[in-house]
Amino acid sequence: MDPALAHADAVALMPGDALKVGDKPASPERPAWGAVAAMMLGVTALLTAEFLPSGLLTPMARDLGVSPGLAGQAVTATSLAGLVGALSTPTLTRRFNRKPVLLSFSILLVISNLLVALAPSITFLLAARIVLGLAIGGFWAMAAATTIRLVPPSLVARALSIVMSGIPAAMIIAVPLGSYLGEVASWRSVFLLATALGAAVFVIQALALPRLAPRGEAGLDTLIDILTRPGIGAGILAATLVFTGHFGYFGYIRPFLESVTGLGAAGVAATLLAFGVANYLGSFASGLMAERKLKLTLIAMPLAISVIGLLLSVLGKDVIPALVLVALWGFAFSGVPVATTTWITRMVPDETESGTGLTVASIFLGITIGAAGGGLVLDLMGAAAVFVAGAIPLVLAALLIATKVRTRAP
Known part of the structure; x- marks a missing residue:
C-alpha cells in the first residue's frame, strides 16, 4: 500500500463532518x-521555525550570553503566544476570507525569523x-x-494526512539540519534561511490557495460548550500533559547529548536526524493504529515516551543506547x-475549527509548561534530570486517558 494512502486512512475525520454547526465542507468536483500542498508547506515552514531552537540552543545561549535554560525560553515564548493565537483566531477572523488570514500568518513567520536572526539580546529574541x-x-x-x-x-482523509506530513518534515529539517548548519555557519544564518523559506511559502500560498469565504460564527460560548461535553475536558488536559512531558524532553535534547552522551556537533545532528526519520516513518504505522485502536x-x-525518557537518563551516557532510544522516541511521538x-474530530464533528483550536491551545500550554519547567530543571539539576521530571506528566496523561477519556461521541 502507498504510505500516503495508509497515513490518510488513519485520519478519522469523516467525509461528512461539518466545519461549523450545520455547515458542511465544500465539495469541489476536482481536488x-x-x-x-501549500497548506503542508505552511506547516513545515512554521514548525521548522518553532523547532529550530532545540537544535541551536547551545550556540544561541553562548552568543547571547545566557544559560541554555534561559535560551530555551524561546520555545516557551512561542508556545505561550501560540495558545493565545489558537484560542483567539476562530473568533477574531470569523468574518474574514480565509486566504488573506492564512497569508498573514506567513508574513508574521517571515518577520519573526528575520527579527530573531538580528536579535541583539535575549529579550529582543523572545519578543520576536x-x-x-x-x-x-x-x-x-x-x-x-x-x-x-x-x-x-x-x-478529506488523504488531504489531512498530506498537511500533517509537514510535522515530521519540519522535525527533520529544523533540528538535525539546523544543528549542523548552526555549527558550520552560525545560528543567525540558519534563521535567515528560515526567513527565505517562509517567504517562498508565502508566494506559493498566494498562488495556490483559493479564496474561501468565512463560514458560521464562533465565540467563547462555543469553546465552553465543547469543553463541557462528556470526556472532552479530560482529553484536553491529557493532551496538555503529554506535550508538557515531551517538550520538557525535546527542548533540551541537545544539552543532554552534549553533556551526558558527550557528542559533538556532527553526532548531535546525526542523532536528531534519527529522531526525525523515525518520526516520519512512525507517522504512517501509528496512524493506522490510531484508526483501529484509538484509545x-x-x-x-x-x-512509551516516559519509559524511553527514563531509560535515556540511565543509559544515555553511551552513544549507541542514546541513538537507539532517541530514534524510538521519535517513532513513539509520531x-x-x-x-x-x-x-477531537471524532468527538466534535460539528465544531471542527473551534475544537481544533481548543486542542491546539492545550498543546501550546503543555509546550509552555514543559519548556519552562525543563529549563529550570536543566539549570538546577542537569540534563539527565530533565528526562526523569518529564516522565511524570506523561504517566499522568496515560492514566487520565485510561480512566476518563472517551473516544466516541455520545
Missing part, C-alpha cells in the same frame, strides 16, 4: 491538491518569538477546517499528533 507563536497558533486553529474545504468529501494508541504513546487530531 485542489496544489492548495493542499512571540510573533511566531501567534502565527503558529492561528494557522493550526484553521488548518483542518480549511483543508476539508479544498477537496471532495471522499478525499490504546492514546494511552500507549505517552507511556502517533501523538495523529491520535490527538483523530480524537
